[in-house]
Amino acid sequence: MKTIVNPERSEWPELLKRPQFDVSDLHEKVQAVLTDIRQTGDAALRKYTQKFDGVDLEEFKVSDEEMNAAEKQVSSELKEAIQLTSANIEKFHAAQKPEIKKIETVPGVTCWQKAVAIEKVGLYTPGGTAPLFSTVLMLAIPARIAGCKEIVLCTPPGKDGKIHPAILFAAKIAGVKNMFKLGGVQAIGAMAYGTESVPKVNKIFGPGNQFVTAAKQLVSMNDVAIDMPAGPSEVMVIADESANPAFVASDLLSQAEHGADSQVILLANSQMLVHEIREQITIQLEYLPRKEVAKKSLENSLAIILKSQQDTLDMINEYAPEHLILCTEDYSKLAEKVVNAGSVFLGNFTPESAGDYASGTNHTLPTNGWAKTYSGVNLDSFMKKITFQELTPEGLKKIGPSIEIMAAEELLEAHKNAVSLRLKKI
């Protein structure tokens, strides 16, 4: 992790770039796999599951026996933790249900919008290097609360053709019935086009590696909607003298351990503080099973010393982090001015892991600066809104003449007639 002191604003764009990997032929390769899946369905899924996951699968669908067997393999402590987490995710997302508000824009003209669940959704849970069963809960619980009729879940099989029991248990708790052993591009292609064994969906959700992200982008051009670009995890921590260096180090490491392509950024107000946090990183790193992954990610990462509060705020909003942790004396004031971030964590006792697992907020969040325009997954992501309107004759009399004038000016005589004919009958 390099330290940079008071960089010039002109240097910020280069400094704040996410790690770049050579993806020049990525889209071409991913497109070839997608085309094969579209044309040959399950046969292609079999071929690429063998090639990329190293396993021959006859059946992709997870059976009821597998689901039930998993329940016995999960410890009671883990089951309790999953149940507590699920209850909190449920509480937080159920509270997001929109109310129908009927608005009378002028007397006799009533308009309202109704949120309706997307009928068929596809959820992806990464499983390449870590069994992210928490992602099952983050996606499947809001999908169920929204009322999605068909929920399809894909996650990669291990070399033994099995899925981690905690992923299966989480899926069961969340009410998922249609689950498939498919990872990477195979999963995204199958859900986007449908195959003999996998149903086609209307919208695909979930994070994943560069292959998953590229496949989601490609299928979203013509075939299916997607939630957002959710790529390699990242965190930005803002610290001053009130921050606990050990806590800050643990938060930086918690996102660094996700993948070699993750990025963590520390914004501090003194060299001394950066030094203390670095010391803690060195100590804590030694105990991490994923130390090598975290070390690689720290090579993509930065400690930046900024003296001015305004610079700190501007840098947060310029970087638009997936996760933002504010460990400063005046964190409430600072939080109010944040306009670009996926999820914000306030104070010394709010670790980013709380949002990853158990507080109730969603951990599927926009990365790579997309927090400037996208929200994280929430109940709305699983719904679309239909508008309704009803006019009385009195209402049509009020707005009809304006419609006639505008339609005529746009040279759309049929539009005008639709009003004029009715006005003559009132």
Ligand SMILES: NC(=O)c1ccc[n+]([C@@H]2O[C@H](COP(=O)([O-])OP(=O)(O)OC[C@H]3O[C@@H](n4cnc5c(N)ncnc54)[C@H](O)[C@@H]3O)[C@@H](O)[C@H]2O)c1
């Ligand atoms: N932003 C978020 O909300 C969020 C949440 C959790 C995880 N993540 C990110 O998700 C990612 C998880 O990645 P992962 O790799 O562990 O799991 P993954 O499930 O995304 O990918 C595994 C799949 O990649 C495919 N694959 C591997 N090598 C390939 C190749 N050479 N060509 C084509 N396909 C190939 C395989 O089919 C495999 O099943 C990490 O980058 C992590 O940071 C992001």
Ligand SMILES: N[C@H](CO)Cc1c[nH]c[nH+]1
């Ligand atoms: N931090 C990840 C999102 O960037 C989500 C996650 C899942 N498990 C642990 N963490």
Ligand SMILES: [Zn+2]
């Ligand atoms: Zn995490």
